[in-house]
Amino acid sequence: MASAMSLPPWPPAEILEPTRNKFVTVDARDYALRHGLVYRALPAEEGGMPPQDTTIHAPLTLLPTPFPRDLFEKAMDFAPLYNTLYARVATDKDFLSSVLQNSVVHVDDFQRRLYEIWTVAEEEGTTQSTQLALCRSDYLVHMAPQSTGKLRQVEFNTISASFGALCTLASQMHHFLFRKGAYDAMDPLISKANMPKNEALSVLVSGLADAHNCYVKQQREEHRMIKPAILFVVQPEERNTFDQRALEMELLEEHAIPVLRASLDELGTIASLHGVDRILAMQSPISFTPIEISVVYFRAGYSPTDYKSDDAWATRLLLERSHAIKCPSIAMQLAGAKKVQQVLAEPGVLEHYLGKEGDLLRSTFAKLWPMDDSPLGKEGMALLRESPQGFVLKPQREGGSNNIYKDDIIPALDAMEARDKERNAKQGGSGIKEREGYILMSLIRTPENRGSLFMRAGKQTPGSEHATETVSELGVFGTMLYKPGPSKKAPLDMLSSRTGGYLLRTKASESNEGGVAAGFSVIDSPLLF
Template structure:
């Protein structure tokens, strides 16, 4: 077990001087802008489409951050097990019903809409039983006072697991600065051997290529009679600023695998997507040629938040789910990516059903998790604990994308407001499921203290990287899996995302402005 003393003081003082800081920062910015480590600029008004001809560099760190080598390797070793686990969960109809029907769908309209689509497709009959997942399992260092540093999972992402390409480019940037001499004489650990290469972009592309190739092989006889090659469909947001992260995957699919990609929004798909034949083949219209094109794989980079849907978008999501195309993810996989599933997996005996003797390896990465159902033993315990010491916990809803959690001192006022709304709803004859049951309770992770970083962010009106004296890291490991009810067809893992933020910030998303993209320096 690593100890606190294994993490050096950071960042090195020699890099804080104005001249050296400014010089290295200039090199980092130019590398980012030269290699596509970029975002679209912020639109003038919220909700507007970002300007298509203007970019800024993504938020990054000036140098890697120390991270215990054995914890990094442990996270890498866990990923194939997590891939297998979530594949199995998505195929378990009984599990999905158990986590949704009793509580969540009654108090979370978004999850209820997803669940309704899943039920509709089950009732009709699934056309495509093969599923694809591109995952990211996120961890933090947990440093209780007497137990050294442990690896603990924050969450498991099953839809739109972003930043694989941009963090691959950030790793390349740090390696470039190392070769250029920017880190000379800063710290003995700053050497190539301690800076792991990042293969996240390749994991993404290979995972989607696996799905596409399986579909083509499955439909080989039919495709022999068609002149137009099937495509991978990226379902995207119209207001997406992080489109270059997605474009890198598209380019690799085209260049390495000769697989064409079409990007469309829900709104655009609502006008052109259609299902054909008994197998419900998904056809769309090519934006370039306006010709009909068959879709092999639907890759969602939107659809994880209620804000992503209009009523017509919900209809389109149902059309996509009913189709014969392989979904990444399917509705079933998105449902088991909920925080409720994460909490249930932490209950005694659940993991063992899916992982057998490997269950303990995964269980050791869990923090303490509780349901918020006040009618259960665990739920009553959760309410008592959080009422006594709210500073030790976080309330998590069934959401991905950052910015939704309720932390520490904000929990009790939030629970009191929920109880008030419960009484009003019940007085009007509404259901008796408590609003708080849409959440789970999780013990807060105690990060090692007094570790700084140097942030390089656009539009800060400074030529120097910004010193953040007390920062924390979140490590994400990527995986890709292709599976059917009969077997795991492909199980891949590789690549990482390290996000670093100020310790004063509870949330961790890069896209929503809380974190910057970093890389680990293994110590």
């Protein structure tokens, strides 16, 4: 087993030589621009729309980053088991209700609105039991005292698990630079055998195609208005458009499946349900004819800012009630809540869903505590007040830049308590405290003395930025097409499960957050050792 502490100095000194660094950076930049490894440029003014006719290359590393081979392979091996776990959780109505209805939905308005949509849809009854999820399980290397590195899960993303296309291209860029000789006469660790192929794009596209083909087989041809299409629900101000467009183009070119794109606000006027099965149709922006939707793929809807009005929430309910296969369903989105992650870590819960195999996933869990008055919650609070430097406080949010770290936690909790008192004095209360919308997680101690070279757009002088202390986070992609099973003994019918492909994100160590889109990390690829 390789130790994360046994690495040579990184990056190699040769790549820091100014002339070499300049020429390799130019090659990498031009590869990224040529192959669509790009973002839309930043808006001209804060709050404005990104210019639609201008792109910049995505933030990248100039060379791959060493990552322990045994931990990389373990993360890949665990992916099918994580697929099974979350599919079972998403189809377990009693479990989801018990976890959420007495905690976060009382203090987190966003989670409450999602929960209400789920409840309404369940009470009405579904016409489409099949569900799709494109997920990503994110890990850090944890350096426990007196041991080699351990794999620790940060979170399991069940909605808008992005960068599958761009991270595939980033890996291809590093392979291109290797073949061109950019890394010649450097550390022998840089070899083709140590640079794993990234299949994230094809895995995610195949998962979407699985769902579309399943839908087509379900429907009788005589009821079809036009050849069905997949709907991408997107943010109107999206800068990461080309990660999505790559999926769209691959679906059309490799699977002959068309894709339509629309925001929640746009769908409020062009989407409608038809017939007793509630077939979802939307008006074609080209032919102005109705197009039947087979799969609704959410690349928006994970943040409160995506719902700018009650009309947007009404549209989300319409989509959930429809006969289209949802990716994800509201149930799967709720299953990805941090509160669910925390409860899964409690004794016996994983084993309920996975039996003895639950121990394998438990080995990847960081320590997690609820922020309530249970014995476990009181334990977490006591540990936090004794040494806040070892913890992060997480809300029920996706997309980065939402967590509270270390010494900022206690003041944040004190402010929550003050708001609780003010609210209860004015209107009474449910007894649920605001802090119960969060979970507490022990910080993962990542390897030290790991450097990298960052390429960010907008630098006037060619060359990369030398970051001397960095942290790398590995995400492993998976897709699952599933529906509830026929009985309690067979609670899940997994129609297809795919895993493969990865996202490596690297950031400066002083940055607590990790999102690429949020501006903290750069896209990387692993160099296995």
